[in-house]
Amino acid sequence: MQTIGLVGGMSWESSASYYEALNRGVEQRLGGLHSARTIMASVDFAEVTALQEAEQWDGVADILREAAISVERGGADFLMLCTTTFHRVAEQVADAVEIPLLHLGDVVAEACTAQGVESVALLGTRFAMSRTFFTDRIASHGLDVLVPDARHHDELNRIIYDELVHGKVVDSSRRTVVEMIGELWDAGAGGVILGCSELELLVRQADSELPVFGCTSLHVSRALDRALA
Incomplete structure (x- = not known):
């Protein structure tokens, strides 16, 4: 089993989700008392x-x-950034180390194309939705990428930073996000990317008629494929 390197703390809720999912995944795949080999450096959010x-x-x-x-x-043996927004500096981080970086944008885009999705919506922080560093990486795989209308960006950002990063899951916020997904479906999206780890605490596949692509779940699954190959 390879050792998975994690750069976390953005937020610690996100990092905890990564750590739990990696260990549960190894337990499911190998059984018994097996757990993931990991090393994490956690920064101050x-x-x-x-x-x-x-x-x-x-x-x-x-x-x-x-x-x-x-x-x-x-x-x-390889590196993961437990964040979407701070993939803004992924290339600089990758250049600083000799081990490979498992880029979240590539992992998510490949999962979308594998399901035949051609146009996908990205939900995330205001920064991730209003800049192109992440959407361009996804689009480089041949996908059209949509984001919510700008009038929704502040509210989605509030839900993430005021609620989810503190572990607060609020039903009214879930309804708000599901309504955003409905608008994106009307705009032509064939799937929706939960482009912030904390959003997977709020929205599940059962909440959406569109295929839901959770960044953390997909990132973890690919890391386990690599670590256990």
């Missing part, structure tokens, strides 16, 4: 978020590079 909001991306990259290097030195 408040620090990197403040730098993000100030558009100080070199500072964000420095923090995540240091975390990635520490994970590599700890013996990881």
Whole structure:
């Protein structure tokens, strides 16, 4: 079994989901008392978020590079960033280490195309929806990528940062997000990407008639394929 390197803390709720899913996945695949070989470096979410909001991306990259290097030195065979928004500096992080980075955008795009989806909607933080660093990566796989209308961005951002990163799952927020998915379906989306780990706490496949692609679930599944190959 290979050792999976994790750069986490963005948020710790997201990192906890990654850790739990990796270990449950190994248990399911191998049985018995097996668990995942992992090394995690967890950063301060408040620090990197403040730098993000100030558009100080070199500072964000420095923090995540240091975390990635520490994970590599700890013996990881490959690297995962337990975040969508901070994939904004994924290339800088990948360049700082010798081990490969399992890029979330590639994993999600490949899952969409495998199901025959040609047009997919992305739900995530305001930053991830309003910038193109993540949607362009997905589109490079031949997919059309939609995002919610700009009038929804602040509300979705509030749900993520004020509720979900603190572990609060609110039914009214679920209804709000499901209504957004309905609008995106009307706009031509053939599937929806939950482009923020915390959104998987809120929305399930049962809530949507569109195929739902959860970033964390897909990222973890691909990591386990690689670690256990």
